[in-house]
Amino acid sequence: MNDKFFDLKKEKQDKMINGAMQVFACKGYKNASTDDMVKVAGVSKGLWFHYFVNKMGLYSFVSDYCVKYLNMELQVNLMSKPSDYFDILYIIENTKVQISKIYPFAPLMIQSMLDEKDEEIISVAKDMIEPYKDKVREAFENFNESELSSDVSKDMLDMTVGYTLKGIMEKAYNNGVFDAENYLSEVKAYFDMMRKIVYA
Amino acid sequence: MNDKFFDLKKEKQDKMINGAMQVFACKGYKNASTDDMVKVAGVSKGLWFHYFVNKMGLYSFVSDYCVKYLNMELQVNLMSKPSDYFDILYIIENTKVQISKIYPFAPLMIQSMLDEKDEEIISVAKDMIEPYKDKVREAFENFNESELSSDVSKDMLDMTVGYTLKGIMEKAYNNGVFDAENYLSEVKAYFDMMRKIVYA
Amino acid sequence: MNDKFFDLKKEKQDKMINGAMQVFACKGYKNASTDDMVKVAGVSKGLWFHYFVNKMGLYSFVSDYCVKYLNMELQVNLMSKPSDYFDILYIIENTKVQISKIYPFAPLMIQSMLDEKDEEIISVAKDMIEPYKDKVREAFENFNESELSSDVSKDMLDMTVGYTLKGIMEKAYNNGVFDAENYLSEVKAYFDMMRKIVYA
Amino acid sequence: MNDKFFDLKKEKQDKMINGAMQVFACKGYKNASTDDMVKVAGVSKGLWFHYFVNKMGLYSFVSDYCVKYLNMELQVNLMSKPSDYFDILYIIENTKVQISKIYPFAPLMIQSMLDEKDEEIISVAKDMIEPYKDKVREAFENFNESELSSDVSKDMLDMTVGYTLKGIMEKAYNNGVFDAENYLSEVKAYFDMMRKIVYA
DNA sequence: AATGAATGAGCCTTCATTCAT
């Protein structure tokens, strides 16, 4: 990418980042078209290439940016080192909601990176999401697996919770904008239920 | 569509249905290309349009066919009117595995219809999946919600189980073919765990 | 390339070959546009890519075809094994004029391959022209250098004659079509003069 | 063009002239990109258009400048009014080498003007080179054609020598910079040979 | 019925040109 992007007014930077994030997150890499971004961000076609060389460069930048920004906020919000399974996760999801105030499609972008299936971009997406996964793993170091009911394995819990959060999030974006409040309240209700049934 | 499609040899019909289902289910509506279907089904490009008018007509037919076929089998398999939450679901998933013997991508097609995000096709996909959702609702009429722990709401259980099954299924297709055995065993393990924690 | 190109009617093949040859020869690889070929050959844009994958594939095919066709005719026309410097060259140039009846831009294409400067295509052009250069070398095996005046070196003669033929040819194409007759008569006049001054 | 260009420091003027000349001469009008000139001359993109309106204006200016500068030097160097065919030409070529010390791509620019094939610029190029052709014609007024062998016509000699010089020059630029010494020595060798065979 | 040659709209990308600073 062209580092002069950062010399632009923050406002315009964010307009472009948000535009790209929206289109990539909602449509996936392959179906995301520059024309869509032009419409959404109100920035001419040529400019995207001026700063990001090509479509992949743009994806690469935006996904990286998204993860870095989220991890920064997580760093702060997880400082209390919570140890309860659902406390940890709630802080993480809450942090996503926080950053959605500035980057409304960042939470969906994170999900779409995990789901990306296009061969051309899949390895980039996997690479870029890794630091986030690391951060989550780190957060769970304080969790003590023995607190779980003997009927429940952490792996399976991770799986079902992970897929469920994904589903709730996609629903929260269903009308094209992120309904943050609704997302958090659904997550909370879900966690409240799970809490009652998975612990020893 | 052109009803003469049904005058074709059953074998050829199925080759076309499977080809379309595979490409639509794996790539989604927008990224599914007619060239892929030509390659996969070994049927010339013109023929698809001869019978199905256009891409949307083809999607419409295949998704409808898929749901109808599944519902037919469910009709039979659910005749015993099971009442246990996980018994019902297991029969449903098992039925999907059954039909995968003839239409290997049908289970994924069902999922992909629920996930479809392309604006052009989304309403078609939602319409076509509805009869399947009805059938599932019908199956749960014999289920008595009061069997669940008071900590657990059926809606939330539906949600988490639904998303989790989706996740397990996508994993089972990860190498391009459906690993039916693996799918069923993962589903079973998951249901076994859930059974232990959600009942009163 | 797609070998089914050769199943097309010869007439259409030649229309496409001539169209591509004209645009490549007149404008060079980089400046040759598919739109120009569409206009010149009256064949839609998609078809070029259907048969030749991409622009480089098309260049590669056309330049190869051009050289192979010329060499085939040279094989016949040089059978008499001429030994005089200018006889050899005249037969070669005359052969180019011959093939220009069917492929009017073939002679210019040969020249343009030798002149190609675009980095992307230069190695392809050099590879493709090589068999023609071999054929010319072969034709000169019957030439006895000692026939030249001691004042004249063959290398320098090759150089000045080569550049001059190039110049005459470019002039013969100046109005967009090949003035074959004029080309041959200018070449003949030039050779007549040179003959008188370079021999011992 | 904007005449205030001449108010710039001579150094900057030459940087721009040389940059444009290099890119135009090496790549031809169409393939010459403003970005290349920006890189080569280290002068911002806007400035080229500020002084020269558009690409054609820039070409027009640079080609004109090149010819005027060459003609000025020829005026001086041809003052001795040489009458020998090859003496005249050698002085001309030597003058090109001279001006290459200040405008390294001027000799190639002169050649490229004669070769320009792009429809958009061809008439401009032809117009601009005309004064140089006039100057050459003028230089040959002192040449007595009867000195030539009766076998040799001046027109044909002009032609072959012209094309050959063009070829030698292109070779002398082959690695991107002008190898002036090599150019002159090749020209000399060529003239020495020709001298021996074309005179009466 | 069946094929695949043929078409052209649309997408990614480049580049001359404009314009605010």
Place this chain on the structure above:
DNA sequence: CATGAATGAAGGCTCATTCAT
């Protein structure tokens, strides 16, 4: 005067769709 951010038309290429055979 100088800069380079910004624009949009044009070029290479893909792909749903049409149509002659």
